[in-house]
Amino acid sequence: MEPKEASFWSFYACLQLAKHGLNVVLISRTLEKLQAIADEIEWTTGSHVKIIQADFTKEDIYDDIKEKLEGLEIGILVNNVGMLPSLLPSHFLNTPGEIQSLIHCNITSVVKMTQLVLKHMESRGKGLILNISSGTALCPWPLYALYSASKAFVCTFSKALHVEYRAKGIIIQVLTPYAVSTPMTKYLNTNMVTKTADEFVKESLKYVMIGAETCGCLAHEILVINDFF
Template structure:
């Protein structure tokens, strides 16, 4: 019996050590990205001439459009506000010399995809960034505390990813190359109270991305969910940047270095560390009424000081 107990704890120790090794390997791609392979400067150009970015008028989408142009790609920018698109397009053309095509579309609507498909005809698309997204409310709040905009949010956060991926993946599969980056959120890694619909929509994006990667990786296509924590954008009220909250530009530049490192990435080292910490927090703590009340009080106090 004593020998059996000893063997059990030995096995338990080996499993724990293996767990730590796997965790370290996961972090090593952020700590030592060169060990995992450095993408050559011409990498993106070899995939196709054009990159398509949704929600490209500002925030993370704008940063992807600019950075992919800096890396040699022509850009298709799709968003709702024409003035923002025109401003960013001019900036890209003047600073990078790349071609930019604008498609105005409101992703809260469903009758836009024929228009988008028509405007994408004849373009060799190497990269698709499904970035467009929206919150159910500018501030965290309970489900019944905001007007019913559920359909708009689902169309924008979920349907857009499905429809745009279907449009572009067809030609990528024919050419057996391409990248689809689906911008999800770390809030989709656990059921997040006060962001219920948003959190659920990002669960879909992450799961959808991983399933498609399993289906199409043998055809030379990369499909990756990008799951950041804090990024300073208009949607997050342009929060001040710090160790955790990244600027859109810094986050995108780092996240593009990890596109060959698996079907899901936090995008940067700081968010990977935070994700590891959050995974150790018991769900009952996150879901407790007291924690939610404290969080709401913290947000209200912060806003009153601004």
């Protein structure tokens, strides 16, 4: 299993933020991809990009990340790294790969990165944390049990933190998108519901101020309404 969600969010979200004049820190495990993304963002926007190599399937990476973030004022944190055992539905006992790696990547990464950054946001009295969950978090998804449950944790954790810290000037929002055409979803054909990564990121950033939870785009919000009513 390999972290896949980072690839589309790291580029498109950071590109949009850099276009607004923000400098960016990218964290992922593949140095060559990080450097390529950083070069394109810097060339396109003129913003500075710092890269940190780290494998979020591991547990012992956060002291190094903390050291490399020292002295930086992080105003926006996007917790987007994630992995899907298989795009094809399968029973839990047939889940390929290491279960612990998925837990570290989908759950531990959100908790630890939030812990590293949130305390500095609290001391400044401002900040924004965007946690990328999934539409599969909104109800149990048999045959995607582990992935669905890991994303449900992200959703519940985020909404609880939003209540704890909103009075301190910090916005914590969780996104629960459905289908987006990315490497993780094997580049699904796009349509009115299945968005390109660029389309989804641009639309989702418009909803940052609306509350603790959003699907990130209108088409996916309509899917939720149809599922629950």
